[in-house]
Amino acid sequence: MSAIQEGETIWSAVYPGNYHTVHCLQPAVEATETALEFSPQQRQRTVWRLDGGAGSDEQLIWLLARGYQILAKGMSNRRAEALARQVQRWDPYTDHAWLGEVAPPTDYGRPVRVFVKRRWQDEQFLHSYYVSTLALPSKGSFLRLYDDRGGAEVEQFRHDKSGLSLEARRKRSFTGQQGHILLTDLAHNLLTDFAHRGLAGSPFAGYGPKRIVRDLLNMPGLVTLTENQVQIDLLSQNQFAEALAMCLVKYCSG
Numbered sequence: 001m002s003a004i005q006e007g008e009t010i011w012s013a014v015y016p017g018n019y020h021t022v023h024c025l026q027p028a029v030e031a032t033e034t035a036l037e038f039s040p041q042q043r044q045r046t047v048w049r050l051d052g053g054a055g056s057d058e059q060l061i062w063l064l065a066r067g068y069q070i071l072a073k074g075m076s077n078r079r080a081e082a083l084a085r086q087v088q089r090w091d092p093y094t095d096h097a098w099l100g101e102v103a104p105p106t107d108y109g110r111p112v113r114v115f116v117k118r119r120w121q122d123e124q125f126l127h128s129y130y131v132s133t134l135a136l137p138s139k140g141s142f143l144r145l146y147d148d149r150g151g152a153e154v155e156q157f158r159h160d161k162s163g164l165s166l167e168a169r170r171k172r173s174f175t176g177q178q179g180h181i182l183l184t185d186l187a188h189n190l191l192t193d194f195a196h197r198g199l200a201g202s203p204f205a206g207y208g209p210k211r212i213v214r215d216l217l218n219m220p221g222l223v224t225l226t227e228n229q230v231q232i233d234l235l236s237q238n239q240f241a242e243a244l245a246m247c248l249v250k251y252c253s254g
Contacts, residue, residue: 007192009185010035014178021053022075026062043067047134049149057106060131064110071132071146079105083116084127091139096120099139104131115139164188164209198251203243216244 011031015024029048032038038046048063050072063070074080087100097119104114108131115130136142164184171177191209199205204216219241221234230252234241 006196008189012181012185014174014181016174021051022056022059025050025054025059029063029066029068040067044069047071049146051149052128055131057108061109064108064112064133069133070112071134071142071149072130073146074129074131077128080116080127080129083114083129084118084125087116087118090118093117093140093143099143101139102129113142115142117143164213194251198247202247204240204247216240219244 011028013024013027013031033043036042044067047069048071050059050070052073052075055072055075060070060072083102083105084100086102090098090100093099097117100116100118102114102116104112110133112131112133115132117128117130119126130142130146132142134142134145136145164187171180188209191212195205195207195212199207199212204212207216219234219238221232221241224231224233230249232245232248232252234245
């Protein structure tokens with residue numbers, strides 16, 4: 001199996017709009033295990049950071065039984081309010097938020113720490129709770145690590161929408177949309193591999209999918225393949241032609 005590059009998509013699926021996130025977790029985890037060929041030792045070093053939509057007791061217990069680490073937001077607002085009443089000490093987290101720690105509300109099958117976040121919003125206190133197996137130096141460290149989880153939403157989805165027109169192209173049939181998503185994943189991973197192996201160390205090293213597609217791959221040119229040689233000719237008037245040709249030669253040479 002070839003190495004997975006940072007930024008590549010491991011798995012995607014399409015679900016009906018009324019399908020809850022909590023039901024998508026187990027297929028996603030199992031598909032990731034297959035794609036990355038996780039050993040039991042690797043599972044112990046893998047952290048699943050989950051928002052409230054996937055943070056049911058059943059799902060967390062299932063993940064812990066498979067040997068993973070977790071940092072998850074609980075999905076029950078009613079439980080969060082009950083846990084908040086058990087907090088004996090609130091430590092400041094931000095100007096309008098505080099953190100406390102309580103005993104686990106249920107048996108998760110492994111030792112966990114449970115934190116409650118209190119925030120002042122709309123003239124009232126709101127609460128949420130978080131479950132983790134990690135060993136970190138402070139309550140704030142857990143929340144900062146949790147808040148960093150959103151890279152996929154910010155980076156990949158935005159880049160795929162702008163660079164690969166994911167949002168603009170819709171299929172009428174459910175199976176057609178599934179195929180479109182898989183083709184977008186393939187294009188996304190090819191661009192990621194090209195950026196990693198072809199553009200590293202070049203003037204284009206910081207380009208995202210949108211700029212790669214718009215400014216580089218749209219350049220007129222000709223690729224000639226022979227038995228032992230790849231010849232690449234690009235429009236010489238383009239300002240990026242010379243540097244891109246060098247990148248393409250490096251990428252095609254493997």
